[in-house]
Amino acid sequence: xxxxxxxxxxxxxxxxxxxxxxxxxxxxxxxxxxxxxxxxxxxxxxxxxxxxxxxxxxxxxxxxxxxxxxxxxxxxxxxxxxxxxxxxxxxxxxxxxxxxxxxxxxxxx
Amino acid sequence: xxxxxxxxxxxxxxxxxxxxxxxxxxxxxxxxxxxxxxxxxxxxxxxxxxxxxxxxxxxxxxxxxxxxxxxxxxxxxxxxxxxxxxxxxxxxxxxxxxxxxxxxxxxxxxxxx
Numbered sequence: 001x002x003x004x005x006x007x008x009x010x011x012x013x014x015x016x017x018x019x020x021x022x023x024x025x026x027x028x029x030x031x032x033x034x035x036x037x038x039x040x041x042x043x044x045x046x047x048x049x050x051x052x053x054x055x056x057x058x059x060x061x062x063x064x065x066x067x068x069x070x071x072x073x074x075x076x077x078x079x080x081x082x083x084x085x086x087x088x089x090x091x092x093x094x095x096x097x098x099x100x101x102x103x104x105x106x107x108x109x
Numbered sequence: 110x111x112x113x114x115x116x117x118x119x120x121x122x123x124x125x126x127x128x129x130x131x132x133x134x135x136x137x138x139x140x141x142x143x144x145x146x147x148x149x150x151x152x153x154x155x156x157x158x159x160x161x162x163x164x165x166x167x168x169x170x171x172x173x174x175x176x177x178x179x180x181x182x183x184x185x186x187x188x189x190x191x192x193x194x195x196x197x198x199x200x201x202x203x204x205x206x207x208x209x210x211x212x213x214x215x216x217x218x219x220x221x222x
Contacts, residue, residue, distance in 0.1 A: 033211060043199060043213040086152070088211075095140055095203045096167065097211060099152040 003027050006087050006100035013107050019074040021103045023087030026068065033097065034061050034072050035086040043086070046072070077107045112136045115200050115214035122221055128187040130217050132200030134180075140203045141183040145169065145196040146216075152199065158183055190221045 005024045013019050023032070034046040047054050047061040049070065054061050058077075063070040074081055087100040112135030122128050132141060143155040144167075154167030156175040164175050172194060174186045187194055200214040 031209075035211075035213075042215040043201075045210050045212060048210045088152075090211075095209060095211070096142060096154050096157055097144075097152070097201075098154075101151045 002101070003098050004087055004089055004100040006085075006103050008103060009101065010104045011106070013077050013105070015078055015107055015109050017077050017107075019077050019081075019105065019107075021072045021085050021087075021105070023070045023072070023100055024068060025070075025087075025089050027089065027091050027098075029089040029091050030095075031090045032063055032070050033088040033090070034070075035088060037084045037086060037102075039083070046085075074105075079107045079109050082106045113200060113202060113212060113214040115198075115217050117217060118215065119218045120220070122190050122219070124191060124221055125189050128190050128219065130185045130187075130198055130200075130219070132183045132185070132214055134183075134202050136202075137180050138202040139180075141177065142167075142201040142203075142211075143173075143175065143183070143185045144199045144201060146199060147196050155185065155198075187219075190219075192221050195219060195221045 003026050007022045031048050031050045033048050036044045036046050049063040058075045060073040084102045084104050086102045088097040090097055114133045116131045142157040144152045146152045153169045155169055155173050156167055158164045158177040176184045198217045201211050203209045203211045
């Protein structure tokens with residue numbers, strides 16, 4: 001069993017829909033990261049969380065430490081949100097990341 | 110982008126040849142990492158560095174070596190490239206370790222033929 005599991009693996013939505021991507025992990029962590037990767041592109045950090053909730057524009061990330069679960073929400077989705085979203089956790093002082101398998105999101109106009 | 114530059118961005122090489130990928134950062138971050146990204150496996154840690162001349166192995170280090178002689182440069186060497194090392198390689202940095210944000214380079218697409 002992977003230490004970091006994401007669901008769903010693939011997600012297709014219509015423009016304007018509310019989107020949720022889930023991440024569960026099985027190890028103790030110091031922080032959880034949400035990353036975005038556009039096709040053929042680099043990896044961009046969206047959020048780093050150790051507790052609670054963070055919001056940036058239409059993106060919201062939450063984490064429940066007790067349940068070892070995090071969610072990434074996208075409100076009013078847009079085709080430019082189409083990308084792979086990756087959950088990753090860091091568990092020690094070296095801050096090495098362990099990654100989930102990613103969620104491929106396609107938002108149709 | 111936290112001033113991270115990877116070179117080359119694309120490379121095709123023959124089996125058995127040595128290959129060196131370079132990661133350069135401009136902001137004196139202590140921690141640097143090399144990851145590889147493969148379909149079905151996601152991103153996995155190859156090696157990392159926590160200071161000049163201080164490096165350690167990651168999950169998939171076999172066939173790779175690294176060097177960090179200056180804070181700003183972290184080199185990844187494939188000692189004798191194999192087809193299984195065809196991948197996209199990402200360099201990343203974090204500022205202090207612990208609860209700090211990670212920043213990634215643009216990636217290097219390596220094809221071993």
